Amino acid sequence: MARGRPALLLGGLAAAGLIISLYLGATELAGTTPVCLVGGGCETVAASQYSHWFGIPVAYFGVAFSSVLLALIATWWRTGDGRLLLAGYAQGLVGIVIELYLVYLELFVIGAICTWCVAYGATILLGWLALVVVQRRAGRPGEEG
Amino acid sequence: MSTNSSSSGARPPKKPGVQRPPATRQERRDAARRDQRLASARTVAAKRPAWQSPMVLITAAALVLGLVVVVLASGVLSPKATVGTLVKPLRPAPVALIDPANPRALGKATAPVTVEVWSDFQCPACDTFATTIEPDLIDQYVATGKARIVYRDFAFIDKGAANGESHQSAAAARCAGDKFWPFHDYLFENQNPKGENLGTFSAAFLTSVADAVGVDRPAYDACMANGAADMVAAVKAETAQGTSAGINQTPTIALNGKLQTGGALPMTTLGPAIDALLASGSPAPAASASPPASTAP
Numbered sequence: 001m002a003r004g005r006p007a008l009l010l011g012g013l014a015a016a017g018l019i020i021s022l023y024l025g026a027t028e029l030a031g032t033t034p035v036c037l038v039g040g041g042c043e044t045v046a047a048s049q050y051s052h053w054f055g056i057p058v059a060y061f062g063v064a065f066s067s068v069l070l071a072l073i074a075t076w077w078r079t080g081d082g083r084l085l086l087a088g089y090a091q092g093l094v095g096i097v098i099e100l101y102l103v104y105l106e107l108f109v110i111g112a113i114c115t116w117c118v119a120y121g122a123t124i125l126l127g128w129l130a131l132v133v134v135q136r137r138a139g140r141p142g143e144e145g
Numbered sequence: 146m147s148t149n150s151s152s153s154g155a156r157p158p159k160k161p162g163v164q165r166p167p168a169t170r171q172e173r174r175d176a177a178r179r180d181q182r183l184a185s186a187r188t189v190a191a192k193r194p195a196w197q198s199p200m201v202l203i204t205a206a207a208l209v210l211g212l213v214v215v216v217l218a219s220g221v222l223s224p225k226a227t228v229g230t231l232v233k234p235l236r237p238a239p240v241a242l243i244d245p246a247n248p249r250a251l252g253k254a255t256a257p258v259t260v261e262v263w264s265d266f267q268c269p270a271c272d273t274f275a276t277t278i279e280p281d282l283i284d285q286y287v288a289t290g291k292a293r294i295v296y297r298d299f300a301f302i303d304k305g306a307a308n309g310e311s312h313q314s315a316a317a318a319r320c321a322g323d324k325f326w327p328f329h330d331y332l333f334e335n336q337n338p339k340g341e342n343l344g345t346f347s348a349a350f351l352t353s354v355a356d357a358v359g360v361d362r363p364a365y366d367a368c369m370a371n372g373a374a375d376m377v378a379a380v381k382a383e384t385a386q387g388t389s390a391g392i393n394q395t396p397t398i399a400l401n402g403k404l405q406t407g408g409a410l411p412m413t414t415l416g417p418a419i420d421a422l423l424a425s426g427s428p429a430p431a432a433s434a435s436p437p438a439s440t441a442p
Binding site for chain 1: 206211
């Protein structure tokens with residue numbers, strides 16, 4: 001299977017997630033709040049006690065998560081090693097579980113929705129779904145290489 | 146052009162896509178071994194239950210890992226660790242000085258000088274003022290009947306979030322009712338030196354402070370229910386009053402209603418300023434910039 005297009009799709013989604021998390025991390029570092037493109041929940045979510053895990057801004061975890069995902073996809077694109085897709089599949093699944101928890105917090109605990117956070121979650125979910133499709137295609141005998 | 150298969154009449158005709166049968170004994174032996182290995186592998190795969198397939202195991206492991214991260218991040222396993230380490234205030238405000246009519250005030254209502262302290266419980270400079278300057282102010286001026294201190298909320302560090310730590314801690318202190326000052330002292334004594342909005346003043350932490358100062362828990366819990374909406378509204382209203390009055394930093398001290406510049410004024414500045422007011426006989430304003438403090442409903 002040709003890896004160029006799938007890698008572009010997967011890499012694009014991971015890069016979008018990285019950019020969003022970098023923006024959220026930068027606002028945290030600058031001591032400001034993210035500007036919500038829609039609605040006004042970003043300030044509320046960023047100021048809530050749930051915006052930090054173990055004293056570290058959640059956005060920093062997002063930067064690390066997306067960086068690793070992007071590195072996995074880039075390496076797969078170069079080598080074609082199917083195990084990297086498997087690792088991305090597992091990582092994406094972990095990310096989805098965490099994102100579901102974060103969305104729950106926004107909806108039912110904080111009472112505000114941060115569109116940046118939702119957009120980040122969407123990149124994780126869409127990236128994982130795309131990865132499943134790519135993995136199934138790549139998994140056919142004789143197509144990987 | 147003839148091939149091996151076409152020249153040998155004993156062999157069956159070659160089907161398209163079918164491999165050429167092994168010609169030599171060695172090749173036949175190898176092919177037999179290979180077939181045996183494949184058959185064995187297929188048997189093992191057929192015997193393995195579906196849940197033991199690598200994909201299912203990886204999926205399950207990823208889901209479990211995600212749940213573990215969520216449980217750790219939610220603090221379900223470790224709320225007691227942060228709650229059980231409260232530091233007692235070194236120089237708490239004397240309980241006898243608390244004004245029963247306004248639990249957020251210390252000293253007599255008839256004191257000639259009113260010192261209003263506009264503050265945020267997350268603010269480090271407010272912490273410095275509350276733990277190092279205010280005790281001297283109380284000893285020298287409030288206990289002697291010369292001045293009265295009134296705490297004012299200027300909750301801004303959580304950027305206006307109703308469920309942020311500035312608003313929730315201010316609301317909790319109000320919900321403590323007549324235990325406001327002990328609550329105030331505990332909050333500043335246990336402020337997180339690492340920074341603001343780090344989850345230090347969590348609901349569990351505030352409840353532990355409430356227990357430490359001995360509040361009426363049913364009343365406190367009722368006051369804090371639903372995000373302490375009433376008290377948060379009062380905190381927001383007072384903060385808005387402070388903004389209207391021109392406050393743009395914490396702490397801001399007001400002497401008889403007049404805002405002082407310089408933030409956490411030391412006693413070397415504050416003392417002479419109060420003395421000057423006492424000497425001039427300037428009366429304390431009947432109505433200050435803020436309404437009286439709310440108490441627990």
